[in-house]
Each structure stands twice: as C-alpha cells, then as structure tokens.
Amino acid sequence: MRIFCIANQKGGVGKTTTTVNLAAGLAQIGHRVLLVDLDPQGNATMGSGIDKRALEATVYDVLIGGAGIAEARQPSPHGGYHVLGANRELAGAEVELVPLEQRERRLKNALAVVKAEYDFVLIDCPPSLSLLTLNGLCSAHGVIVPMQCEYFALEGLSDLVNTIKQVHANLNRELEIIGLLRVMFDPRITLQQQVSDQLKAHFGDKVFDTVIPRNVRLAEAPSYGQPGVTFDPASKGAQAFVAFAREMAARLGQKPATAAA
Amino acid sequence: MALPAALLSRVEDASLNASAPPAQWWIDGWLVRTLPGKARRARCVNALMPGVLPLDERLAAAEAACARTGVPLIFRITPFTQPADLPTALRARGFAPVDPTLVLVAPDRAATPPPAVPACLPLEPLDGEAFAEAVGALRGSPPEHRRSHALRLAHSPAPYRGLALRRADDGLVLACGQVATEPPFAGLYDVFTHAEARNQGLARLLCEHLLSLGASLGGTTAYLQVDAGNGPALAVYRRLGFVDGYGYEYLERPAG
Numbered sequence: 001m002r003i004f005c006i007a008n009q010k011g012g013v014g015k016t017t018t019t020v021n022l023a024a025g026l027a028q029i030g031h032r033v034l035l036v037d038l039d040p041q042g043n044a045t046m047g048s049g050i051d052k053r054a055l056e057a058t059v060y061d062v063l064i065g066g067a068g069i070a071e072a073r074q075p076s077p078h079g080g081y082h083v084l085g086a087n088r089e090l091a092g093a094e095v096e097l098v099p100l101e102q103r104e105r106r107l108k109n110a111l112a113v114v115k116a117e118y119d120f121v122l123i124d125c126p127p128s129l130s131l132l133t134l135n136g137l138c139s140a141h142g143v144i145v146p147m148q149c150e151y152f153a154l155e156g157l158s159d160l161v162n163t164i165k166q167v168h169a170n171l172n173r174e175l176e177i178i179g180l181l182r183v184m185f186d187p188r189i190t191l192q193q194q195v196s197d198q199l200k201a202h203f204g205d206k207v208f209d210t211v212i213p214r215n216v217r218l219a220e221a222p223s224y225g226q227p228g229v230t231f232d233p234a235s236k237g238a239q240a241f242v243a244f245a246r247e248m249a250a251r252l253g254q255k256p257a258t259a260a261a
Numbered sequence: 262m263a264l265p266a267a268l269l270s271r272v273e274d275a276s277l278n279a280s281a282p283p284a285q286w287w288i289d290g291w292l293v294r295t296l297p298g299k300a301r302r303a304r305c306v307n308a309l310m311p312g313v314l315p316l317d318e319r320l321a322a323a324e325a326a327c328a329r330t331g332v333p334l335i336f337r338i339t340p341f342t343q344p345a346d347l348p349t350a351l352r353a354r355g356f357a358p359v360d361p362t363l364v365l366v367a368p369d370r371a372a373t374p375p376p377a378v379p380a381c382l383p384l385e386p387l388d389g390e391a392f393a394e395a396v397g398a399l400r401g402s403p404p405e406h407r408r409s410h411a412l413r414l415a416h417s418p419a420p421y422r423g424l425a426l427r428r429a430d431d432g433l434v435l436a437c438g439q440v441a442t443e444p445p446f447a448g449l450y451d452v453f454t455h456a457e458a459r460n461q462g463l464a465r466l467l468c469e470h471l472l473s474l475g476a477s478l479g480g481t482t483a484y485l486q487v488d489a490g491n492g493p494a495l496a497v498y499r500r501l502g503f504v505d506g507y508g509y510e511y512l513e514r515p516a517g
Contacts, residue, residue: 027386028383028384028385028386029375029384029386029424029470029473029474030384030386030422030423030424030470030471030474031386031474031477080386119477119478233380233383234380239377239380242377243374243377246374246375246377246473247374249374249473249474249476249477250372250373250374250375250473250476250477251372252372252477253372253473253476253477253479253481
C-alpha cells in the first residue's frame, strides 16, 4: 500500500479535483484505492458522490479514536474507490487532537490496519499547515503537488518544500515529493507556458509528463457528485487524469518492490 | 537470448504459487493438485523431488488422491521435473504427451505507461468471481468450471487482478485477462479475446495494462504460459518483449 498526500499550501489550485480524479483514474486501471478527505470542507467527500451531512462516522472519528477505517469508509457510488469522508466536525479535531498521545500519527496508525486492502491511499490535505495536514504528511510515502502555472505558484511551492523537509527530518523519513502536476493548464496563455518551462528546468523529472488542461467538464462534475473521470470519460480533462494515473503507476513500477510494503 | 536457469527456476516457483488450488497434497515429493475444472495446472502432478518410494507405489498413492475429487492422473513435465528420467518411465507405462506449452519471460520490463483505451471500450477492473464469470462466458465454460476458477482465485497466495475491455454500447466483454503478482514477478493469466474482436489489437492493449498494473505492484519481471501452437498469441507476446523461457507438457493416460 502506497500513501500519498495531495498537498499545496496555496488554496484553490485543484487539490481536491486532483485527489478525486486520480482516485477514479487509478481505480479504472485496476488499483484498489482509498481516498481520505482531511479537509473539513468535505469537498472530496461530496465530489465522490457521498453526502457529507449524512455520514455516521468520518475521518474525525478515526482520528479521535471513536471508529476504525473499516467502519467509517464508504464506497464512492461511481468512482470505484472507497472514501473516508469528512465534514465540518473535522475542524474540531484540531483542538481535540492536541492532548492525545501520538497526535500527529493517529491517521498513520489507523491506516496500518487496512494496509492489505488497498494499493493506494490518497489524502486530500487542507491548504494550511495544521495538525490535520501533519497527520497526512506523517502517514505518507510521498506528496503529489498540483500546481497552476501562474506567477505566484513557485512562491507557494517553496513553503511546501520547507514543510516537507521539516516533516522528513523530524517525523517521517520516508516522505518525499513524488512529483509536481501541472493543472488547469491553458497552453494558449504565454505566461503559463513560461512558468511550465521554468518548472521543468527547475525540477526536471519531478514534473509529471501529463498536463491536466483547464476543462469545464472537470469543473461541472462535482455538482453531479461524480469524479470528472466517470462523469464524462470522453472529455479532455477526464482523459488527462486517466493518463496521469497510468503515468504515476508506471513511475512507481520503477521503484523497488519493498517500497510497496 | 537464453535466460539464466536461476531466473527460470524462480519463474516456475511463481507460476506454481499463482496456480495453487485449495486442494493439493504432497505425496513422496510430488505436489498433487486435485481441483476439478478446466485448468490443468490446478489438477496435475508436479514431480518436484526424487522421492523414496518405488514409482508404482507413488503412482498408486497419487491416483488415489486424484480419485477423491474425480480428476484423472496427469503429470506436468517441466525442465525442473525430478527425477529427469520420470517422463520416460511414465511413457513406458502408457502416458502420452498433450498440450505442449511455452513459458515466456520479459525480465525487468521498462515501466512505461500503457496506451489510452478508447472511450467506446472502457477498461474495467473485475474481482475474482466477476472475472471467472466473464472469462467463463467468453470460453463457453460450464457453471461448475466457473465456480472452480473463482474458488482458486480467491485462495491464491499470489493475488490476482482482473481487467476487462467492455464494449460501452452493449456491455459485452471483448477481452479480459489477469495478472498475478509475487514481486518481483508478475504472471499474465487467462488472457482471452472474444471471437468477433480478434486481430484488432485488443489483446495487446489489455496486456499492456495488465503488465503496467503488475509492475506498479512490484512485479517487474513478467511471465506467461502459452500454447506452443498458438501463433497469433505468440506474435502478440513477442511484440510486448517476451522471450522464450522454457517449455512444458502434460503426460496423461489416453482415454479408454
């Protein structure tokens, strides 16, 4: 089981869209996937077709110790993956986690119980560096960073890289940046092309080959409670996310098998 | 290119693990598999050790084990069969060869993303039961063979993943196949294309996805078993980078 955070400390860059569609894309090519929604807004939960207001147990209960993942997870009705959902209740976990033992490793310990059941766990992190994000980063083997190719993009990235370095040094020696994913990309905009080239020059192989285009069908899909990948499989956005899933799975195939343990 | 004997021996181990049925017995160094069904590899004798009993006593004990589930006594003869003169001794007792099979291997395949599938033919993951049903329908297998296949998949120590290419218009499965992973090995099994959909590149497309799936689960050295006379399948596999590993055949008593 490989665990990845989808993170960027800049908001509105497409983290949730990436998490939901990568989960559906990996499921579509045969992988068993659990999506963990660590954002109290619960957008990844809703975007996977699960009503966050109707959940009997959520990731909050798992973090606080009131439920196991097996009790709290739900199948995404169209996505082909499981969801450990979130709602506003999760915002309270920030405070309630503070006095608990191993407060930054609560999610990691809970995931260990279901490790034989999944190939991939994708964690949708909130944009802030909080105890929730820290739980995600402590659990993960790596971080996937969705980025818009815009002027301030690199600035937000340096904050995230510093956070990852700190977590790597102090809490999780396995943590690394798996790659940067260019999202909402419009090749007709010269600035985007320039920033994309800068990213490639700076980060080389760490930039995924797949580029996710700006696509209206991806934007519409959440209001229908579906990942774009299943909402309109023929759309360019959906096809790009499936191609991204294939690229990511192939990249991981190059790593030694022990990395999967 | 001749592959190293040590690699081929490990491939044989992986293929034995991936085909392990819930019903099997050790009899004086013979691994006797007795699961009724279509797959011979789940109902045959693998002679893996020289043993100490006289051959006729071993044969009688193996035959009795097979009789418990009503399967005939069949031997799977590979380059690893022990002792090496066993096939000669079996032929002298009336056993005859059937189903010559080639084991092909693609060592350390480069991990490249597989090509996209067309929107009219979505790729679909299948669990063991659904896969046994899908491939059983394509082959026209009777219900008891499909149940037996699903049972074996559910109990396999090497986990299987099934994929199908299903026609979007009417839901018909046009091709399906499975990959069994035991890192660093990934075995392709039960690759089958609908009679109406052959020669359209579907088997190759499906295999590329199975190989990528296997590699992402740690199975970077791929292997498969193919009927030595199946020219079209051999051509597909060679284009995917598979080379000859070794051959095997079954020895069985002619009916009647």
